[in-house]
Amino acid sequence: MSGTTSGGCRASPVIRFEAVSKTYPDGTVAVDGLDVEAASGEITVLVGPSGCGKTTSLRMVNRMVEPTAGRILLGDRDTATIPLTELRRGIGYVIQHAGLFPHRTVVDNVATVPLLLGRSRREARRDALGLMERVGLDPGLARRYPAQLSGGQQQRVGVARALAADPPVMLMDEPFSAVDPVVRGQLQEEFRRLQAELGKTIVFVTHDIDEAIRLGDRIAVMRVGGHLAQVATPAELLNRPVDSFVAGFLGRDRGYRALGFEAAGELPVADESVAVLGDDVAEVAGRARDGWLLVVDAERRPIGWLAPGDPGTRAASAGVTVTEGLLHLGGTLAEAGGSLRAALDAALSAPSGREGRLLGTVRAAQVLTAIERRAATARAADARELVARLEVAADEAAAEAVR
Ligand code: ADP
Ligand code: MG
Numbered sequence: 001m002s003g004t005t006s007g008g009c010r011a012s013p014v015i016r017f018e019a020v021s022k023t024y025p026d027g028t029v030a031v032d033g034l035d036v037e038a039a040s041g042e043i044t045v046l047v048g049p050s051g052c053g054k055t056t057s058l059r060m061v062n063r064m065v066e067p068t069a070g071r072i073l074l075g076d077r078d079t080a081t082i083p084l085t086e087l088r089r090g091i092g093y094v095i096q097h098a099g100l101f102p103h104r105t106v107v108d109n110v111a112t113v114p115l116l117l118g119r120s121r122r123e124a125r126r127d128a129l130g131l132m133e134r135v136g137l138d139p140g141l142a143r144r145y146p147a148q149l150s151g152g153q154q155q156r157v158g159v160a161r162a163l164a165a166d167p168p169v170m171l172m173d174e175p176f177s178a179v180d181p182v183v184r185g186q187l188q189e190e191f192r193r194l195q196a197e198l199g200k201t202i203v204f205v206t207h208d209i210d211e212a213i214r215l216g217d218r219i220a221v222m223r224v225g226g227h228l229a230q231v232a233t234p235a236e237l238l239n240r241p242v243d244s245f246v247a248g249f250l251g252r253d254r255g256y257r258a259l260g261f262e263a264a265g266e267l268p269v270a271d272e273s274v275a276v277l278g279d280d281v282a283e284v285a286g287r288a289r290d291g292w293l294l295v296v297d298a299e300r301r302p303i304g305w306l307a308p309g310d311p312g313t314r315a316a317s318a319g320v321t322v323t324e325g326l327l328h329l330g331g332t333l334a335e336a337g338g339s340l341r342a343a344l345d346a347a348l349s350a351p352s353g354r355e356g357r358l359l360g361t362v363r364a365a366q367v368l369t370a371i372e373r374r375a376a377t378a379r380a381a382d383a384r385e386l387v388a389r390l391e392v393a394a395d396e397a398a399a400e401a402v403r
Contacts, residue, residue: 012041012168012201013075015061020070022056022226030056031226033070039218041199047212048222048229049249054205056226058171061203062091074169089117092162092170092200096178099158100146106132106157107142113165124164131160136190152183159191163198170202177206188214209250213238213257221246235261239378259341259371267343267370270363274300279322281308295322304329340374343367 015038022031031053038044046054059065061072063079072079079087100109108115110128115121129139135156146154155175162170176187192215195202206212212219213234221229221237223245230242238258241247247254274294275284285308287293293306304327307313313326347364 012199014038014040014073015044015169015201015203016073017057017060018071018073020057020060020067020072022053022060022065023068029226031060031067034222034226034228036220036228036231038201038203040201042217043195043202043204043215045204045206045212045216045219046222047206047209047216047219047249049224050207052222052224053226054207054222055173057222058173058203058205061169061171062088062093089113089165090167090169092165092167094155094158094162094170094172094175096174097154100154100161102146104145105142106137106144106146106149109146109157110160110164112161117165128160128164131163132157134194135160135163150183151179152187155179155187159194168200170200172202172204174206175204176211177208184211191215221249233261256341256344259344260339262340262371262374264338264340264343264367264370267366274302275306275322276300277303277322277324281306281313281320281322281326284322285309295327303327340367340371344371 017034017036020031020034021029023029034053034057036044036046036057046057048054056065060067061074061079063084066080074082074087074090101112104112107125107128110131111119111121111124114124114127119127125142129142132139132142137153137156137160141149141153146157149157155178158175162172176184176191179187188211204212204215206215216234218231218233219237220231223229229249230237230246232240235258237246238250238254238261241250241254272294273287273289274296275287277295277297284293284306288306288308291307291309293308295303295306297303303324306322306327344364344367347367
């Protein structure tokens, strides 16, 4: 770990938007009465369609844009009262296309802020190399110029540069939007892992709801006009969008995606007789259930499904042992302790209709029963809450009538 990214020593402050508005001089209302709290050590995502005021909101935190009303607190301090250099020193800023200096090498780009803060070139470069490694960049790229890197590599340099002064707060404006979907997925995954170590307070802006759901601890959905539509955890958002705008913005398959945030918990697991790679096909054929037999490796990890009675398999396997070439490999695996989504996917993708795992197998119908039971409990809780609210309203109305 690099010397400058000690993390953890300084508590990451809460960022609180209190009734913040921004009207640009031409009269455009970019942000309108925004109330949002970005909790300490969490990723808060501002998401919404283009032009809804995300960038403006973000830039008001480090005062690249000054609010026209309301205030933004950093910890318990009003940002308007913090000297600009002090404010910005504690805030890392990452933007789309990385915003790197084209005529400086990668290592000098990363070392920019420490050098400005007066560190020696030697020290700053050494720390920069450490940071490059942390964000998944080969230190061999240190002497290159930004134009000699791929888009994904440039974004990593941008993240490393923002981390170089070890700021407790990071503002990130569509940092991964300009790279292709595969690299983007990798960057998101690595960023999540990095943040799990760093625990910074992060405000992350994106127009991509899937990115928001993947990265956000909490998500603030904004609509054009700079209005806040809903703030919620990813699961809450998928399960209970407050209105049709949010529901529409979340898009299709909400119910299925929400299962990704539901622990599968205890599912009824059936014993599954198995074959091991290397077994004689003819000998194990009798163990097949519904025509399918789960095959595991020497460590009893599931590999795939064998259909011993299938004419193709029979022809190919006469007098031979079970090899991977004979197996149906399409099934996915669900891990114990994983999500309902993973369990359902595994059950649906297994050719046998059974999800294979050392623990045993689960049928899709059983996962669906668990899902339905969970949903019924949630509906009952909703109904009780509604009844309680109606009772309070009725009491109030009665009290009003008596007066
Ligand atoms: P987002 O990042 O969500 O796309 P922005 O915060 O960039 O949205 O912009 C919000 C609104 O404010 C848009 O209508 C945009 O055109 C407008 N806007 C942004 N910057 C300026 C500016 N400097 N002057 C006038 N209007 C602006
Ligand atoms: Mg923007």
